[in-house]
Amino acid sequence: MRRITLLLAxxxxxxxxxxxxxxxxxxxxxxxxxxxxxxxPLEKISWAKDQLQYFQKPKSGPLxxxxxxxxxxxxxxxxxxxxxxxxxxxxxxSGISIGKRGINYNVFTSEAKEVKLLLEDKY
Numbered sequence: 001m002r003r004i005t006l007l008l009a010x011x012x013x014x015x016x017x018x019x020x021x022x023x024x025x026x027x028x029x030x031x032x033x034x035x036x037x038x039x040x041p042l043e044k045i046s047w048a049k050d051q052l053q054y055f056q057k058p059k060s061g062p063l064x065x066x067x068x069x070x071x072x073x074x075x076x077x078x079x080x081x082x083x084x085x086x087x088x089x090x091x092x093x094s095g096i097s098i099g100k101r102g103i104n105y106n107v108f109t110s111e112a113k114e115v116k117l118l119l120e121d122k123y
Contacts, residue, residue, distance in 0.1 A: 035074040035115065036093035037067045042118055047095040051078050056123050065119040070103075070112040 041048045042065065055063045055078055064079040068090075075098070078089040087105035090098045098108055 035067065035069075037074050037076050037116075037118075041067075041076060045095075047091075048076060051089065051091075052119075055080055058123060060123040062122045063119065064117070066117045067115040068108075068112040069115050070108055074115070075108075075112065 061082045068075045076091050087099040
């Protein structure tokens, strides 16, 4: 009976920790509060509002806007399946795209951690 109880406790512990593995939102919650995109960037930052309007045109398709943390910096990404150059729509705090900064898109997407989803809709 002890052996079964011990195995059951071990299985529960393993399952509860396995759920946390591979989560894309393993970013410190304090980063969400302190980052340059923490205070309604889609409403308060002019270049971000302009980008949002660009994707909100009719028949633009699905849009996902999220903030990311990459190597200690904050980034704002406008993700749409229909754009030919997705790196042109991921911006640092100054509004400069990762393409202009010389950050490889594949490296960015594999290493960046999502901080917060700001918008997910279809236009």
